[in-house]
Amino acid sequence: MFKRTALALATTAAFATSAFAMGHSKDIVDTATAAGSFTTLLAAAEAAGLVETLKGEGPLTVFAPTGEAFAALPEGTVKTLLLPETRDQLVAIMTYHVIAGAVMSGDLSDDMTAATVQGADITIDLDNGVMVDDANVVTADIEASNGVIHVIDKVIMPPM
Numbered sequence: 001m002f003k004r005t006a007l008a009l010a011t012t013a014a015f016a017t018s019a020f021a022m023g024h025s026k027d028i029v030d031t032a033t034a035a036g037s038f039t040t041l042l043a044a045a046e047a048a049g050l051v052e053t054l055k056g057e058g059p060l061t062v063f064a065p066t067g068e069a070f071a072a073l074p075e076g077t078v079k080t081l082l083l084p085e086t087r088d089q090l091v092a093i094m095t096y097h098v099i100a101g102a103v104m105s106g107d108l109s110d111d112m113t114a115a116t117v118q119g120a121d122i123t124i125d126l127d128n129g130v131m132v133d134d135a136n137v138v139t140a141d142i143e144a145s146n147g148v149i150h151v152i153d154k155v156i157m158p159p160m
Contacts, residue, residue: 028054028062028144040070040078047082048091058146059102063122063132065155073155092118096158102148105130105140120158132156 029051032038041064045051054060070078081090095118103114110126122133130137135154142149 025145027056027146028058028060028149030055031142031144031149032064038067040067041065043082044070044078044090044094047084048087048094050091050094054146056146059100060117060147061099061101061103062147062149063097063099063135063137063152063156064149065097065135065152066138069135069152069154092158093155096120096122096156097152104148105137105150116158118158122156 026034029042029045032042042051045054054062080086081093096116098117099114099122100117108124108126108130110124112124113121114124115121125131130140130150132150132152133156135152135156137150138153139151142151
């Protein structure tokens, strides 16, 4: 059964540079693990049962919230989402951050929409930098062996 997912990754230019220097030999999960600062995001992927998908062939495009983005959620939200009884909600949020296929920043156009693996569309806005829904892209085009990561500064939520 194909599972779909999202995972947050690097937030600094130094990390992006090291990802490129590795020749894209690491998948999305290994890239996040190597960064060392994405324990919440990796825990969310694990709790959602989505790690193997993120290690899969892909390609996937991940709009990955930073650790600070998760910390900005209302108090207790992350802890609640990691509970087994809220797994479906966690999966929906995580998969809303992922598009099937590799979409580089040069492929984006203003006001375009893209279907997420969750099923709803995200909107790209290029008027004031690059935004995905209401999140800013802070680092773009981090290539992994099975896709591309664009780091965002906010956890985006699927429509209810």
